[in-house]
Amino acid sequence: MPVLPKAEEGIRAMLERIPQAQEALDRLAQRLLPAWAVLYRFRRRIATGGVLLLTAWLFLHVMFGANGMVVYKEKRAEIDELQKQVNGLELENRLYGEQIKNLKSDPRTIEREAREALHYARPGEIVYVAPPPVSPTRPATNSAKK
Numbered sequence: 001m002p003v004l005p006k007a008e009e010g011i012r013a014m015l016e017r018i019p020q021a022q023e024a025l026d027r028l029a030q031r032l033l034p035a036w037a038v039l040y041r042f043r044r045r046i047a048t049g050g051v052l053l054l055t056a057w058l059f060l061h062v063m064f065g066a067n068g069m070v071v072y073k074e075k076r077a078e079i080d081e082l083q084k085q086v087n088g089l090e091l092e093n094r095l096y097g098e099q100i101k102n103l104k105s106d107p108r109t110i111e112r113e114a115r116e117a118l119h120y121a122r123p124g125e126i127v128y129v130a131p132p133p134v135s136p137t138r139p140a141t142n143s144a145k146k
Contacts, residue, residue: 102109
């Protein structure tokens with residue numbers, strides 16, 4: 001079991017080192033005095049520079065940060081674009097709803113749809129049917145194959 005020194009001996013040893021510690025602190029103060037004097041003399045300029053740096057950092061953070069003004073404007077433009085798409089889809093949905101309602105109840109609409117889809121005609125009418133569009137991958141004529 002280790003034997004601990006008595007408290008009185010520890011205190012006595014510390015008291016003997018106080019003058020050495022005081023001398024070390026005095027030497028350190030003498031070495032730092034010129035630097036401290038310069039800092040003290042330019043304290044206003046240093047404070048102004050610090051405030052300017054803080055202001056510049058804050059401005060950059062507000063403008064270009066993760067939730068800054070630039071990102072906000074981009075998100076706002078995206079919201080406006082999506083709102084336009086939603087409005088267009090709602091209008092298209094309303095038109096389709098009206099068309100469904102008319103196809104269920106209006107005989108003239110039902111007849112017109114049937115005549116267009118099945119190419120029916122009333123007696124005395126002539127129906128013109130446009131040819132299907134030519135595919136850009138398939139040539140239109142035999143001479144184009146050469």
